[in-house]
Amino acid sequence: MRATPEASHDDDDGGPAPDEYLIRADYALSGGDGCIADARRHALAFLDQAEADYPLSVPARTRDLTQLVVSELVTNALKYAPGPVLVELRITARVVNVVVWDSDPTVPAARVADPGRIGQHGLEIVKAITEALFVEQQPVGKCITARIALTDTPSSGTARR
Structure with missing residues (x-):
């Protein structure tokens, strides 16, 4: 994993702007055994580093959700796309962005909810x-x-879903 601090453009309070990336990290996954757990x-190491290096707190809920999102997006990429998977994590004072690249150009679509469907x-x-x-x-x-x-707490947009 390669973590890179972003250039800082302070806001009026002397801290980074709310939507400015504080730190980002990227890594490639080969698709071998254990790569989803890796x-x-x-993701957790990235969040730990962001907390250690910047004046922000990452709540347990955000840690859990970040791990879940990483797991789901990487699983889908490994399942449906040939070749490597690239993951980039970015954090601002407000959000964590999980970015996953794969080689399949097909845009995924969520299926209609079906509690009887397995997987x-x-x-x-x-x-x-x-x-x-x-x-x-x-x-x-x-x-x-x-x-x-x-x-x-979830945002109002997330809570409505």
């Missing part, structure tokens, strides 16, 4: 627990970004 460990609920879960979910087609593959609030 991705979750990388294939990952995207439904990610959409339900995040503030926003973006899918961007790339020249090769796609990039999915999930935004998770750094608060203990």
Whole structure:
């Protein structure tokens, strides 16, 4: 994992602007045994480093949601796309962004909720627990970004879902 502090442009209070990335980290996953667990460990290490290096607190709820989102998005990428999976984590004073790139250009779609269906609920879960979910087609593959609030309570948009 490579963590990089972002250039700081202070706001009027002397701290970073709320939407400015404080730190980001990226890593590649080969798809071997244990890589989903490795991705979750990388996410926790990233959040620990952000807390240690910057004046912010990452609530337990955000830690849990970040691990869940990383797990679901990486699982989908490994299941449906050939080749490597790239993960980038970014944090601001307000949110954690989980970005997953894979080589399949197909834009995923959440299926209609069906409590009787076994499996294939990952995207439904990610959409339900995040503030926003973006899918961007790339020249090769796609990039999915999930935004998770750094608060203990869900945002009004998330709570409505």
